[in-house]
Amino acid sequence: MLDVSKAIDLLLGGAAPERLEEIKALWGDADERAFLSDRTGFLLQAGFGVVQVNEIALRQLWILTYAFSRAADFYALPLLHLAKAQLPFDEGLLAGIPDQAVGDAAFDEALSAVAALAEALSIDEVPLPAGVPIPASGVRSGGVAEQAGFDLACMAAAYTFLHEVRHVLLAKADGETLAPVEEEIECDRFARDMMLGRVDEYARDHQTDPAAVAAKRSLGILFAKLSIVAITPPSQRLGSETHPPVRDRIRSAVDAAPDPAPDWFWLAAAGAAAALTRGLAVREGNQLEPVPFHQFSDLARVLLHKL
Numbered sequence: 287m288l289d290v291s292k293a294i295d296l297l298l299g300g301a302a303p304e305r306l307e308e309i310k311a312l313w314g315d316a317d318e319r320a321f322l323s324d325r326t327g328f329l330l331q332a333g334f335g336v337v338q339v340n341e342i343a344l345r346q347l348w349i350l351t352y353a354f355s356r357a358a359d360f361y362a363l364p365l366l367h368l369a370k371a372q373l374p375f376d377e378g379l380l381a382g383i384p385d386q387a388v389g390d391a392a393f394d395e396a397l398s399a400v401a402a403l404a405e406a407l408s409i410d411e412v413p414l415p416a417g418v419p420i421p422a423s424g425v426r427s428g429g430v431a432e433q434a435g436f437d438l439a440c441m442a443a444a445y446t447f448l449h450e451v452r453h454v455l456l457a458k459a460d461g462e463t464l465a466p467v468e469e470e471i472e473c474d475r476f477a478r479d480m481m482l483g484r485v486d487e488y489a490r491d492h493q494t495d496p497a498a499v500a501a502k503r504s505l506g507i508l509f510a511k512l513s514i515v516a517i518t519p520p521s522q523r524l525g526s527e528t529h530p531p532v533r534d535r536i537r538s539a540v541d542a543a544p545d546p547a548p549d550w551f552w553l554a555a556a557g558a559a560a561a562l563t564r565g566l567a568v569r570e571g572n573q574l575e576p577v578p579f580h581q582f583s584d585l586a587r588v589l590l591h592k593l
């Protein structure tokens with residue numbers, strides 16, 4: 287198994303540099319804290335005091351976070367038109383727009399690739415969907431969309447690893463152990479706090495708007511949560527003895543966004559939510575009812591609650 291501790295430090299340092307020292311103080315900075323496993327299936331967990339991940343899980347998250355970034359883009363214009371015309375969100379109506387069909391097909395291709403990866407022996411068996419770049423150095427150097435997609439993918443991955451780091455820390459801590467569902471909620475809270483709790487310091491150091499930083503990171507967190515939904519079998523989305531319902535976890539992610547959040551945050555959240563609810567409805571043979579809305583925040587919340 288390959289030691290990827292330092293690679294994760296780099297990722298966390300990129301996503302929330304203002305917390306890196308604190309993370310190091312809690313999790314350490316020696317080798318052998320995180321390993322890349324060659325197991326198949328989706329593997330991203332804490333176990334034996336370390337974080338374990340495999341290439342398949344990383345590839346699935348990469349594909350999905352890019353798919354959500356694209357969806358936020360290609361749903362933006364139709365959603366703005368619907369809002370202006372005071373029409374409900376109606377997939378049947380949108381499906382008639384040629385560009386929309388292209389975007390939806392690309393999103394479905396991403397969902398199919400993720401499903402194929404779940405069954406694959408190696409990531410090489412499943413080609414990257416059209417529009418998803420190869421995860422390699424230089425991938426951020428494209429246009430604005432490529433940069434945003436890459437940044438959001440890194441933020442989503444950082445949030446996901448921070449959740450697992452919290453599991454590792456809890457396993458090592460003395461004292462009361464939490465019930466499994468409570469522990470999941472605590473790990474989500476910890477990861478959110480690391481990503482969002484001190485954005486003011488980051489914004490001050492970089493002379494930028496704290497609400498914009500928080501909104502971008504919140505979008506990364508939401509994309510991470512939505513990626514997990516896309517990977518979770520339908521029967522487990524409502525929760526289990528070990529995991530809270532996905533919609534509760536998504537709501538916590540959305541509630542942590544800055545208030546008020548910039549309009550683009552809610553438009554992007556609504557677009558990603560629309561793409562996923564539509565994509566899963568198609569895969570699972572469900573009908574999506576039209577959703578009347580006045581604000582994108584309402585539409586995002588209603589669509590996310592359907593997951």
Ligand SMILES: [Zn+2]
Nearest residue numbers: 449453470473
């Ligand atoms: Zn967990």
